[in-house]
Amino acid sequence: MPWAMRHNGLTLKRSHKQFWLGLGFASPFIIGFLLLTVIPFLQSLYFSFTEYDIFTKPKWIGLENYVNIFHDERFYKALTNTSYMAFIAVPITLVANLLIALLLNIKVKGIAFYRTVYYLPTVVPAIATSILWLWILNPDMGILNNLLRSLGLPDPAWLLDPNFTKPSLIIMGLFASGGGALIYLAALQGIPKEFYEAASIDGANWWHKLRYIILPALSPVTLFQLIMGLIGAFQIFTESFILTNGALGGPDQSMLFYAVYLYNEAFVNLNMGYASALAWILFVIVVLITIVIFKTSLRWVYYGGE
Amino acid sequence: MELSTRSMDTTHKTVEVKPKTKIRKSILAHIVLSLIGLVFIAPFVWLFLSALKTPQEIFQFPPSIFPEKPQWNNFIRTFETMxxxxxxxxxxxxxxxxxxxxxxxxxxxxxxxxxxxxxxxxxxxxxxxxxxxxxxxxxxxxxxxxxxxxxxxxxxxxxxxxxxxxxxxxxxxxxxxxxxxxxxxxxxxxxxxxxxxxxxxxxxxxxxxxxxxxxxxxxxxxxxxxxxxxxxxxxxxxxxxxxxxxxxxxxxxxxxxxxxxxxxxxxxxxxxxxxxxxxxxxxxxxxxxxxxx
Structure with a gap:
């Protein structure tokens, strides 16, 4: 292209200008990223090799924090509890999201009203939800156990019984499935009608349609929700803090989650070094999970179009 | 052969049966949607109903669903106690x-x-x-x-x-x-x-x-x-x-x-x-x- 050659000097100058322009516009994010992410990220790695209580200077202790963590019963407790939420609660929630989405995809009059109703519980702030459920699940006075008793069903102590605390959290979480359902719903509505029609002509029943049309079409959304759900599970904090009323982990520490333990070590016990090591282990876990999911997703996520 | 009978079947349906099943289906859909919808909204409603009860009523057994006398005052008291x-x-x-x-x-x-x-x-x-x-x-x-x-x-x-x-x-x-x-x-x-x-x-x-x-x-x-x-x-x-x-x-x-x-x-x-x-x-x-x- 002779034209481009002739203007080479100009385009070079222009691309130089473009670079500074682009960088300038992106500078709020870049500065924030350097100051509030990169530097703290590296600092926390350094702190994880020290003993540090904020008031005195950090003292280098090598791998001691990490060694101690691997002998720390509470660490394992927190990890087990968090894994329960990640690998049991998240899949249950995803299935619920999908079922609600399928329900809200039915074409009847007034469906918009139902969608609003189903979404409403997700609007309620976590702290209000937690206080509310503390009352609903109250073993003696709560409305749920009153209902269960009047039906002659067993009435567990819910948030006071270590075997029921995490299931209680799952139940609470299911009421917020309207949010995930709406994301699924948007994808559901993007499936061309012709797909269903063609399948019907071939004699497909509802299961075939679900298995071979809907699930593949929704798989990118499932990937998104799965990753966000797992990362969210590793950060559960407010619910545990409120439901246990500040008592670390509640009955038998059954709600001692990773983020709760980390907060407690850092800001209650002021073991900043130890907590930083916990944070780095969390980081490695989250990265590993994300990599594994992305790798396996090649097999089960179906991208339409290209 | 099989395909043609099936397609005949569907045309048959669209002519006579479809309006009726369609209505029946949409009634069923409304029932399922509203029952589950009620469950979804129940905790939310319970929050507001409980907020309107007296201290005695809230611990009453068996619990009342609707407050006997809505205590709108509770909202004002919230602002007074904190x-x-x-x-x-x-x-x-x-x-x-x-x-x-x-x-x-x-x-x-x-x-x-x-x-x-x-x-x-x-x-x-x-x-x-x-x-x-x-x-x-x-x-x-x-x-x-x-x-x-x-x-x-x-x-x-x-x-x-x-x-x-x-x-x-x-x-x-x-x-x-x-x-x-x-x-x-x-x-x-x-x-x-x-x-x-x-x-x-x-x-x-x-x-x-x-x-x-x-x-x-x-x-x-x-x-x-x-x-x-x-x-x-x-x-x-x-x-x-x-x-x-x-x-x-x-x-x-x-x-x-x-x-x-x-x-x-x-x-x-x-x-x-x-x-x-x-x-x-x-x-x-x-x-x-x-x-x-």
């Missing part, structure tokens, strides 16, 4: 500051990585995606220490300054939107010699109202609901947000359920109102989030 008004003002201030920050910074960055062709914009985009999965806990401790050394603990600075650097989520949302704006608009202005900042501010920014509305709502509810941030940075109870106030009230007056419910209900109402205002935008944001381009 400085709820002050907490609300504090929280609103934090919300406003964060919204302003996000509305300035996120669009600038989003514009840079979608409409300006420069080396490195893909790197910045990659970083933005990566920070979306970075758990906040990893940077939380050093960030706290930095703010503590600056003497910012017990001020609102740590809870607002971050917004002025934009957020990955919002930038991503805006980028998806800006990508859909045709280049012709800005090209015409560029030929007329308009500077990039003028093109951004006078041509692009006004078009961003829908995603900016969504960001306003998300930022509001994020700050309004935030518990961990204020918990870490605000010790002085005059600076407390509503979340801290409710938690403090709960640990002091744990048994006064009707007041706790009233407080939680008041706290919930703005989120509900905002949801109804921004409903359409939120739905759109939900769908654009999952469509990578």
């Amino acid at each position: 400085p709820f008004f002050q907490y609300t003002l504090n929280t609103l201030f934090l919300c406003a500051a964060n919204i302003v920050g996000q509305l300035i910074s996120s669009p600038l960055t989003a514009y840079s990585i979608s409409k300006i062709k420069w080396k490195g914009r893909n790197v910045v985009f990659g970083i933005i995606i990566a920070t979306m999965i970075l758990p906040g806990q990893v940077t939380m401790i050093p960030v706290y220490i930095i703010f503590a050394q600056l003497g910012w603990v017990n001020t609102y600075l740590p809870l607002t300054i971050g917004a002025f650097f934009g957020s990955a989520f919002n930038i991503f949302l805006l980028r998806q939107f800006i990508m859909g704006i045709p280049n012709e608009l800005s090209e015409a202005a560029r030929i007329d010699g308009a500077s990039e900042i003028r093109i951004f501010w006078q041509i692009i920014y006004p078009l961003l109202v829908p995603p900016l509305a969504t960001i306003t709502i998300f930022t509001f509810s994020g700050v309004w609901n935030d518990f961990m941030g204020p918990l870490i940075y605000l010790n002085d109870d005059r600076l407390w947000t509503i979340t801290l106030g409710l938690q403090g009230f709960m640990s002091q007056h744990g048994g006064e359920w009707e007041l706790l419910m009233a407080g939680s209900a008041i706290f919930t109402i703005p989120s509900v109102i905002l949801y109804f205002i921004g409903q359409k935008n939120i739905m759109k944001a939900g769908s654009s989030l999952t469509s990578f381009k």
